[in-house]
Amino acid sequence: MRVRFWGTRGSIPVALTSADIRRKIERALALALEKGVNTPEKLQTFIENDLDFSVLQTYGGHSPCVEIETGTDEFLACDMGSGARAFGARIMARTMAGVAPVVNIVMSHVHWDHIMGFPFFAPAYVPGATLRIYGCHDVIEQALRLQQSAPCFPVDFSRLAAKIEFIKLQAGQTADIAGFRLTPKLQRHTGNSYGYRFERDGKSLVYSTDSEHKLEDPAETASFVEFFRNADVVIFDAMYSLLDAVSVKEDWGHSSNIVGVELAQMAGVKHLCMFHHEPAFNDERIQSVLNETVRFEELTRGDQPLKITAAYDGMELDV
Amino acid sequence: MEIRNQTYGDVLVLSPEGRIDHANSENFRNGLTPFVERCTSKGEKLVLDLAGVDYISSAGLRCFMLAEKQTRSQGGTIVVAAMQPVVKEIFEISRFTLVFATFATVREALAQLSPAALKALEAGK
Numbered sequence: 001m002r003v004r005f006w007g008t009r010g011s012i013p014v015a016l017t018s019a020d021i022r023r024k025i026e027r028a029l030a031l032a033l034e035k036g037v038n039t040p041e042k043l044q045t046f047i048e049n050d051l052d053f054s055v056l057q058t059y060g061g062h063s064p065c066v067e068i069e070t071g072t073d074e075f076l077a078c079d080m081g082s083g084a085r086a087f088g089a090r091i092m093a094r095t096m097a098g099v100a101p102v103v104n105i106v107m108s109h110v111h112w113d114h115i116m117g118f119p120f121f122a123p124a125y126v127p128g129a130t131l132r133i134y135g136c137h138d139v140i141e142q143a144l145r146l147q148q149s150a151p152c153f154p155v156d157f158s159r160l161a162a163k164i165e166f167i168k169l170q171a172g173q174t175a176d177i178a179g180f181r182l183t184p185k186l187q188r189h190t191g192n193s194y195g196y197r198f199e200r201d202g203k204s205l206v207y208s209t210d211s212e213h214k215l216e217d218p219a220e221t222a223s224f225v226e227f228f229r230n231a232d233v234v235i236f237d238a239m240y241s242l243l244d245a246v247s248v249k250e251d252w253g254h255s256s257n258i259v260g261v262e263l264a265q266m267a268g269v270k271h272l273c274m275f276h277h278e279p280a281f282n283d284e285r286i287q288s289v290l291n292e293t294v295r296f297e298e299l300t301r302g303d304q305p306l307k308i309t310a311a312y313d314g315m316e317l318d319v
Numbered sequence: 320m321e322i323r324n325q326t327y328g329d330v331l332v333l334s335p336e337g338r339i340d341h342a343n344s345e346n347f348r349n350g351l352t353p354f355v356e357r358c359t360s361k362g363e364k365l366v367l368d369l370a371g372v373d374y375i376s377s378a379g380l381r382c383f384m385l386a387e388k389q390t391r392s393q394g395g396t397i398v399v400a401a402m403q404p405v406v407k408e409i410f411e412i413s414r415f416t417l418v419f420a421t422f423a424t425v426r427e428a429l430a431q432l433s434p435a436a437l438k439a440l441e442a443g444k
Contacts, residue, residue, distance in 0.1 A: 257412075281410055296408075
């Protein structure tokens with residue numbers, strides 16, 4: 001099972017500024033000077049070994065869209081945030097001329113950051129293409145039509161050429177989608193959100209974003225531990241620090257890196273992938289949060305180590 | 320949870336022990352509540368002496384947050400002292416150091432909060 005992240009930022013897309021790029025270059029050159037890089041060979045080694053991710057690359061700024069490769073001609077993704085535009089372009093590039101794509105989309109919820117890429121999702125405009133949109137909310141079709149209504153968007157939903165189907169899922173009831181066994185779970189978020197556990201060939205992936213965890217409710221904690229149980233990868237809403245999550249941003253519907261590690265440890269998860277990054281954070285800050293989270297896991301590790309990563313736009317994971 | 324307490328002048332030092340985790344955080348909160356209620360602008364200042372605490376989970380930290388919120392609303396003062404290295408790191412990673420004043424020792428906390436309390440400590444009572 002291969003997972004490809006097209007959008008990993010929460011709430012609103014962000015972009016690197018010219019000042020951000022300049023700062024990366026300054027940091028890289030300062031370190032190169034310090035390391036005595038003065039040949040092309042040394043430069044290559046320096047780039048490979050000495051620059052951390054936040055200098056060399058970027059976490060990106062698109063809002064949530066996560067593709068799961070199906071191994072067939074069909075496509076599958078969670079959410080249609082702004083990352084869906086590039087995902088759609090990739091589908092068009094990968095689909096042979098004359099073949100209409102079939103795309104399965106599983107929606108966590110319909111807040112704007114999770115649907116805003118849909119009007120720019122090229123397969124929706126292809127005659128003969130099929131889009132199957134799955135989710136537990138009753139309002140998915142309404143939300144997608146609304147955001148393409150005048151005066152907000154120039155192309156009305158009714159003008160989309162693809163065959164678009166809406167398929168309702170029920171929390172706790174498994175469904176078979178694009179070769180995966182899928183189990184939805186209700187999550188705490190304004191207007192509700194749903195997490196999804198994907199299973200196939202003995203491997204399991206949980207997509208759990210926009211989910212607040214109330215620490216005072218042991219039953220709720222236990223239900224998430226069971227949902228995450230022994231998962232190979234959990235993609236987790238780690239938008240806030242724990243302090244923010246239990247104080248000024250309580251009831252804002254998101255969680256923290258600390259709670260992510262604790263739940264994953266209790267559930268015996270192998271890999272926790274932090275997701276839905278705070279839009280106010282730059283690459284250095286996200287890298288710093290990742291480093292701290294790795295350290296927190298070391299401090300609290302039980303019998304089994306937990307791998308921790310921070311998702312970035314363009315990242316691929318083999319589950 | 321039993322929380323040892325010792326008064327020094329106008330400061331009350333609370334000394335929980337062991338782990339404060341998901342299993343016992345509510346007990347910890349219940350044990351803390353009567354002391355927090357007394358921590359007003361005219362009441363005792365509180366020092367949480369964490370020398371005997373070897374682990375705090377997110378549920379435990381939430382109890383700290385609730386205590387801080389209540390004391391602040393009452394005009395009181397609550398600080399943290401004598402954290403073990405692991406607990407100190409958890410505090411920092413969780414960003415709780417942004418809302419709690421922390422001190423390396425109880426003595427340092429008392430010195431900051433109240434000369435009378437420090438004097439009482441040094442007098443051995």
